[in-house]
Amino acid sequence: MSFYSSLFISICITSIGIMSMYLLLGLSGIFSMGQAAFMSIGAYAAGLMAIKTGLPMIINIPIAIAVGMLVAGFIAIPVIKLRRDYVALVTVSFGEAIVALLNKLTNLTGGSLGLNGIPRSMNMPLAIVIVAVCLYMVLNFKKSKYGRQCLAVKSDEISAAAMGINVRNSKMLVFVLAGGFTALAGAMWAYLTTYVEPNSFGQKLSVEWIIMTFIGGSNSLSGSIMSAVILKILPEILRFADSMRIIIYSVIVLIIINFRPQGLLGERELSDLFRWLKKKVMGSHQKEQKGGNS
Amino acid sequence: MNIIQLIINGISLGSVYVLISLGFTLIFSVLKFSNFSHGGVMVVSAYFGYIIARQFGFGLIPTLILTAIFGGILSSLVEVIGFERLRRNNGDIMLYFVASSTLGTMLQNIMAVTFSSTYYSYPTFFKKPYFELFGGTFTIPVSDTIMLGVSTTLIIILMYIIYKTRLGVSIRALSMDSQTAKLMGINVSVVVFMCFFISGVLGAISGVFLGINYVLYPQLGQMVFKGFTASIIGGLGNISGALFGGLLLGLSEVLLIYFVGSGYSTAIIFILTIVFLIFRPQGITGKIVSEKV
Numbered sequence: 001m002s003f004y005s006s007l008f009i010s011i012c013i014t015s016i017g018i019m020s021m022y023l024l025l026g027l028s029g030i031f032s033m034g035q036a037a038f039m040s041i042g043a044y045a046a047g048l049m050a051i052k053t054g055l056p057m058i059i060n061i062p063i064a065i066a067v068g069m070l071v072a073g074f075i076a077i078p079v080i081k082l083r084r085d086y087v088a089l090v091t092v093s094f095g096e097a098i099v100a101l102l103n104k105l106t107n108l109t110g111g112s113l114g115l116n117g118i119p120r121s122m123n124m125p126l127a128i129v130i131v132a133v134c135l136y137m138v139l140n141f142k143k144s145k146y147g148r149q150c151l152a153v154k155s156d157e158i159s160a161a162a163m164g165i166n167v168r169n170s171k172m173l174v175f176v177l178a179g180g181f182t183a184l185a186g187a188m189w190a191y192l193t194t195y196v197e198p199n200s201f202g203q204k205l206s207v208e209w210i211i212m213t214f215i216g217g218s219n220s221l222s223g224s225i226m227s228a229v230i231l232k233i234l235p236e237i238l239r240f241a242d243s244m245r246i247i248i249y250s251v252i253v254l255i256i257i258n259f260r261p262q263g264l265l266g267e268r269e270l271s272d273l274f275r276w277l278k279k280k281v282m283g284s285h286q287k288e289q290k291g292g293n294s
Numbered sequence: 295m296n297i298i299q300l301i302i303n304g305i306s307l308g309s310v311y312v313l314i315s316l317g318f319t320l321i322f323s324v325l326k327f328s329n330f331s332h333g334g335v336m337v338v339s340a341y342f343g344y345i346i347a348r349q350f351g352f353g354l355i356p357t358l359i360l361t362a363i364f365g366g367i368l369s370s371l372v373e374v375i376g377f378e379r380l381r382r383n384n385g386d387i388m389l390y391f392v393a394s395s396t397l398g399t400m401l402q403n404i405m406a407v408t409f410s411s412t413y414y415s416y417p418t419f420f421k422k423p424y425f426e427l428f429g430g431t432f433t434i435p436v437s438d439t440i441m442l443g444v445s446t447t448l449i450i451i452l453m454y455i456i457y458k459t460r461l462g463v464s465i466r467a468l469s470m471d472s473q474t475a476k477l478m479g480i481n482v483s484v485v486v487f488m489c490f491f492i493s494g495v496l497g498a499i500s501g502v503f504l505g506i507n508y509v510l511y512p513q514l515g516q517m518v519f520k521g522f523t524a525s526i527i528g529g530l531g532n533i534s535g536a537l538f539g540g541l542l543l544g545l546s547e548v549l550l551i552y553f554v555g556s557g558y559s560t561a562i563i564f565i566l567t568i569v570f571l572i573f574r575p576q577g578i579t580g581k582i583v584s585e586k587v
Contacts, residue, residue: 025388033395090568092519092522104561210392210396247407250403
């Protein structure tokens with residue numbers, strides 16, 4: 001597989017991860033700092049299924065998503081009841097615990113050596129289709145009743161509850177959905193690299209995702225996905241050391257938080273740009289017509 | 295290995311956790327957010343202590359004092375860079391989270407770049423690393439004893455500051471209601487600044503102890519989550535809660551590592567925390583910061 005196509009697929013994977021972060025951070029204000037753990041769950045579920053049973057990818061990926069959603073459902077039980085600080089803690093220690101367990105359960109997961117020999121079945125067209133479907137789902141979720149409920153919960157839990165929104169249910173829904181998306185990203189990752197090891201899904205990855213979401217603007221889906229794409233391509237061009245890259249991202253985030261707290265795009269979406277352009281073009285067209293008449 | 299010896303080890307490990315969790319309990323009670331950058335301050339100070347102990351051959355106590363001052367200054371710097379502007383603009387709580395976790399990651403990665411990811415270990419400060427009690431029935435590491443002693447002293451000093459001094463009164467007033475405190479003529483900026491300084495001092499000392507206990511590596515900052523877990527168990531934003539929680543966590547961790555091994559102990563402690571959160575979210579001491587309309 002060429003360098004460019006694997007870079008492209010890894011961008012797709014990151015975008016799916018960022019969509020889950022957008023669901024959590026942008027739509028409902030759940031501050032999850034251990035989202036990468038769900039990626040490892042998805043990756044291990046898909047990898048184990050592929051190695052132990054030899055089933056094709058088309059069956060394994062849905063199984064991985066289901067496992068991710070199931071685990072997210074369990075974690076959501078404390079998460080939906082708690083204040084934001086506690087949520088951050090629960091998700092962080094969940095991430096740590098998963099990494100420790102994957103390292104420890106050597107019989108099943110191969111410990112720190114990781115799982116080897118997953119077939120490389122991920123290719124570019126499939127990745128594009130998956131991303132498109134995910135994007136469609138997230139966009140529609142945002143527009144749906146549930147998405148609007150989540151936005152209300154994010155801005156003020158108490159008044160949302162007073163308006164008759166079931167706060168816990170909507171948080172639960174978002175958390176489980178995000179878990180499913182991240183597990184999908186993990187399964188794709190397993191089928192791309194053919195190899196999974198526990199330490200690549202540590203807390204560093206979760207923080208990186210938070211950073212990516214915030215640079216573009218956590219309220220804008222297109223903003224966060226665009227910043228994910230750019231931040232994924234830039235280091236490949238500039239060839240930074242890994243730690244240096246994180247430092248540079250952190251500086252960017254600090255500047256953005258201090259001087260433009262809503263992120264680069266704010267609340268704007270790409271579709272707004274199209275609407276604006278259309279208006280512009282139509283408007284000038286109408287003017288021309290008027291000019292012709294007079 | 296004796297059960298009493300395990301308990302002693304647990305208490306001294308717990309006392310370090312108490313220091314960590316006090317460091318951000320202080321910030322939490324004033325600004326109402328969890329300061330993840332505390333881990334970064336801890337790591338940078340631990341490296342600083344390592345350098346002055348290695349290069350200049352300082353003893354333990356001078357190293358601790360210098361590192362504490364360094365940590366205090368670093369933490370205040372973090373406040374100025376990360377939170378000063380946010381505080382003035384009444385930023386959303388989410389932004390505090392992002393700023394603090396980014397700052398923590400950044401400090402850790404700066405250490406990773408400068409010192410690369412190799413492991414360093416502190417010089418041995420003591421000629422004889424163990425006490426022997428009762429003719430050798432118990433062997434207690436000297437570093438553990440000193441950790442316990444220093445932490446206890448610091449906790450007493452902190453209690454004195456919080457409950458007896460003018461600064462402490464301002465801190466407590468600010469933790470109740472920042473608007474009213476401001477109207478009563480408390481200089482909020484100065485108090486927040488001092489809080490960050492004190493928490494930096496505590497963080498630096500716990501960083502040095504963690505460096506002595508384990509080895510130095512950039513990811514040592516993850517230890518901040520132990521302090522975080524401790525204050526959750528005890529009750530977030532509550533000083534006596536941090537005390538109970540830290541000791542309980544240290545004890546249970548040492549016992550779990552002895553009986554089931556270090557890999558599973560992380561998972562068991564996670565499950566215990568979850569159970570605790572489901573059934574008693576306000577922690578042992580029972581105060582909870584509830585959201586108001």
